[in-house]
Amino acid sequence: MGRSLNELGLKKKSISFGTGPNGEKTQRSKAQDGEGWICKPPKIKSWNFDNPYEEDEQGLLIEHPQNTGTPIPAMFTLRSIIRLLQSLFFVVMAVLIFNQSANLSAIYFVLFMGILSFIFRYREVRKWRSMSDLPTSTIRSVAVGAVEVFGQLRPLKTWPEAVLVNNDPDMAVQGMGAWSWSYAYLFEWEESVAETDNEGNVIGYRWESRSSSYHVRDDSGNWPTLLHDGTAGMALNPKLLTLEKGRLVKDWKISDPGLWSHASQPSGDVRNMNAYHYLSIHGWSMGDPFFASCYAFPRPDKELNAEQIDRSIGTALLELTTTGNARGHPISVHRGTEILALRDMESGISALAPSLSMVIISVLILLAGI
Template structure:
């Protein structure tokens, strides 16, 4: 029975927006990384504003520096001083004196050879163009030198691009100064100078990484509140035995987790000795959906806001890589990103819709009371209690020191920590050596009555978190349990029990005693048998806006780079 200290779950109506902060260690780590990414974004963007914005090579004039007139000179713009002017030139010539680039061979970690040719920044270079007199140039000190060279056959001696070599040049003429922006060997194009753009692109990438990390780890508004309420409950000891003869179980205690009771545990002192009969007072358990209703999540949380930031950043980045000048790598990266973005948003929208549909099927399916449930598909919520066969007792891995009691269904796995290989190729993982599972029919009791459930008829049961894990050194044992006293959500088919399925002395005057719930596939929807109540399943519920509308808008937005 609900008292004045019981939190009111019906008050969970979160309105337009709720700030949902991480509530687990992994989420906090992801958020920390995300916040660092946003800080890095700000730093990178600020740095990018100090980098000169160099024009594309196709806007440069193909002429001798001496031929430049005021018609070719223009304000240089962003990254330069406000009154700086100059002319961009593109021409080829033979090196008369000086070194423009040097090269060497190197090996990667796998022993593969590769050639490297880098601009040589020391000293000036004298160039003799095909038409006109020679002139001296110097690498532009505000930017790193870029030189485009052919691959060499390695291994070989170091080389240099110097006197007698013909090169293609991308220059900036400022008054009497000639600055070399980039260069290439004859037959290759001088590289574009995209330092400012690339810094801003990296900033967009860190924004995307930070926002997607924070998006996928942002809890729903309901899960945050339910976790706070659940913390009011402590650990729970399962009960062991048969109806009317129960005692606290030996072995591990159920720790509070995401599948535990949110409100107070129905106390076994009010249980009827006849497991099919109503509890004292004949009232529904506090956490029954009929009693607490359906919560309403916030329309927006940081999940959708970070999702919008992610799609905006990646759409902008993909469009920028394709729209602004750059190398072949920029074009390739832009195309990969815009295709990947569409695939990501399609998967996101599909998974979001699938989850939304599943949750709303649960919401839209009326929860029956055990005492009045009819034969056919039914949704039931209640407490696990021992059935006619009582509860199970077993030793995990066959060791008496790992005794577990009070279970109606369990599975355990024995794993060995195995390492293979050596050095950088060494890998380690936990490998299964033994496993076991078993179950017995149990009672689902909602306060108004109990009904027999056959867990073996479900192909898959959701045990929630593990009951306990033992381990040390190279071995560990993990056990999952449905235990007497746990909350249970059941979506299955109610059937009339056959005579040979009824225990001796069954009270036939109780209608629900004649029934059994099984996980048959012909229910018309996905059958479920979960540890936890309906509220546990709905803790991840997001608003229709976040679950459907935002992903669809993001899918439409992801198509923008194809038309930019």
């Protein structure tokens, strides 16, 4: 028995990338559960803006999977054993119900839940297996077709313009590669709720928090971005950056009691009524870690000509995209290295044993009953 990758408690860092040679700035890359940088990545001042496709002086990123290796899950973990025991408990309860009532409904229910769970977990196992079996390439060695890559997001050509959330200069966000912001009215209050006994008699009251929101407007966009792993850079198709919403980069909560005129007043006994302008921006910022299981595909000549690409640079001729037809190759992205992308990975037997036990035992009971 071992520990799952998610239980190892890998220490992630909140990274500041400093300022570039011409005043370029981006957002801190904040560590979150299962996301972020583990080792310190290159700062803006070390990025090659003149030749973004060329190799960095320090070479391959420290936490690239070719340096850290591919994680191998334990055969069983404490969590998987607990799930197996829970599954067996459900089966035992169904058998007891059957023995008392001679009704097979509980057995059929366990069988149905076991099949659903098996289908869901099997898909997860296939995804984990595909990601772990396919080596993570260095960008310098990427060829056309299905690939798995990891690197740092950087601007393709020029530095991104500041994103003005709600067109407000006081809410400018720097260095965004892909972004979406939203503006809503947020209402919060506490409401008195009755507590009752088993017979329905009111025995007291307690305060519970309540909230509602009213959407005002939103916007989204992206900036030409490339992925650089230290060996080379390669253009990113914007579709890859929209597969995931990205992290919450920044938010604002501005009190305004007058907003209650836009909402219906809560009824009943209420207190602590508050109203806010709530604005938030999600996305991917320059400097973020980016792991992708995707495809490499030739870039259109129109793009290459517009960028005046030196066609002797192989990585400049391709882009990372969602377009491809390799059988069984999953398309996914993650804000972190492969170790974090596979943090929930379990062995096949560990992941499937609970649902298989429910299915097999239920089928045997049904066959015996028939």
